[in-house]
Every structure is written in C-alpha cells, then in structure tokens.
Amino acid sequence: MRDKKKLITVAIDSPAAAGAGTQAKYIAREYNLLYLDTGKIYRLIGKIKLSQKEKFNYSFIKKKVKKINLKNLNDESLVSDEVARSASIVAKDKKIRKIIKNFQLNCAYNPPKKFSGSVLDGRDITSVIMKDAMFKFYITASLKERARRRHLEFKKLKKTVSYKDVIKSLRKRDFLDKNRKFSPLKKTKDSILINTSKLSKKACFIKIKRIMDKKLKINGNI
Numbered sequence: 001m002r003d004k005k006k007l008i009t010v011a012i013d014s015p016a017a018a019g020a021g022t023q024a025k026y027i028a029r030e031y032n033l034l035y036l037d038t039g040k041i042y043r044l045i046g047k048i049k050l051s052q053k054e055k056f057n058y059s060f061i062k063k064k065v066k067k068i069n070l071k072n073l074n075d076e077s078l079v080s081d082e083v084a085r086s087a088s089i090v091a092k093d094k095k096i097r098k099i100i101k102n103f104q105l106n107c108a109y110n111p112p113k114k115f116s117g118s119v120l121d122g123r124d125i126t127s128v129i130m131k132d133a134m135f136k137f138y139i140t141a142s143l144k145e146r147a148r149r150r151h152l153e154f155k156k157l158k159k160t161v162s163y164k165d166v167i168k169s170l171r172k173r174d175f176l177d178k179n180r181k182f183s184p185l186k187k188t189k190d191s192i193l194i195n196t197s198k199l200s201k202k203a204c205f206i207k208i209k210r211i212m213d214k215k216l217k218i219n220g221n222i
C-alpha cells in the first residue's frame, strides 16, 4: 500500500445521471488521478445476472471480479437501461458488495505509481469505501434535468428510449439506491454538495477545482 497521507483521494457519490462521471474524469485529468467508475462494476455483475443466469452465484462473481481490469469496464454493453436496473438489484446484496469492496479499496489506496492518487464515484464511496478521503463530494441535479441528460446520451448512442421511460427508470433506481438496507445512497455530513442542475460541465468543474486547489495548496500537494 502507498502512504495514504501523500495520496490525493477524492470520493464522489451521486444519484444516476447527475454528472458525477464527467466531473470525476475532469478531476482525474487535472490532478493525474486514477479514475474508477464503481457503477460499472455493479453493471458488469448486473449484466451477468441477465445473460448468464445459470452461472450466477457468489463464487462465479468472485472469479469475474478478480479478472476485472479498467479497460473491460468501458464495454458499451454496460450502458443500457436494462443493465442499469439489474445493477441496482444486485447492488442490494450485502455479499456482492463485500466481494467488490477490496477491488475498490485497492484502486482507491494503491493506484499505480504513475498516478498521484485516485478518484472514485458511486453510491457508497463517501459513506463506506473512502470514509477518510481528502475530498468528499455529493453531486446531484433535479430528476428532470438528469432525465434530460440521460435521454440525450441514449439518443447519441442511437438507443430508442422515450424521455418518459428514462424518468420512470431513474425514479425507480433513485428509490432502490436510497432505500436499500446496505450502503444506501446518502449525503454524508462531511461531503460538499454540488448541484449541477443549472451549471454547465465547465462551471461545475471550476467550482470543484477551486475547492480542491485551496486545500491542496495548504497541504503542500501543489
């Protein structure tokens, strides 16, 4: 493990389609951090549940998680709404969350040497996975705005889903993620709230960068 104190660690939680991924990517690029979109791991398992039903058990999932590399998480088949819904269902399972935890901790606190630290986004990053992160953000936006953005993304990918269905699906996923028993999505007291509803991607990043630079200068990281 690398010296935790020297790493720049950023934890982000957010409901679906609030713009956390975009901001995490900007942060990673700006500060040379490893980026892990933890939702992709749940999506991968959600996809296994849909396509390899007969093999879906804990030891099979364990094996799959061991084989994960950051490149195979970029698979376009993980983007669909069906996979997202399945991800939300498997994410309720305490044992599955435990299987994934070590992979996430390793990315968070032991990133390859070429990186100055890590940025992880998901639903339980500030509350469970990186409780002691140097920076903790809760990124959100109104349901309507999130649905508008997700609908646009689907359109660009030539996926035919109506705006109405997108809003319905996001509302359902919000409910599942916020009300589940284990690791529900919530804003921790020590997380900084960023509402992206009326902010452009750039304006939002400027806000985040200002917060980060201030602390990093005091700490002597930059």
Ligand code: C5P
Binding pocket: 016, 017, 038, 039, 040, 042, 043, 084, 087, 088, 089, 091, 121, 122, 123, 124, 125, 173, 177
């Ligand atoms: O972020 P994304 O929409 O890709 O996440 C898909 C689903 O995976 C979420 O709706 C949530 O149920 C689950 N998830 C989770 N914990 C995380 C990341 C994602 O439960 N850290």
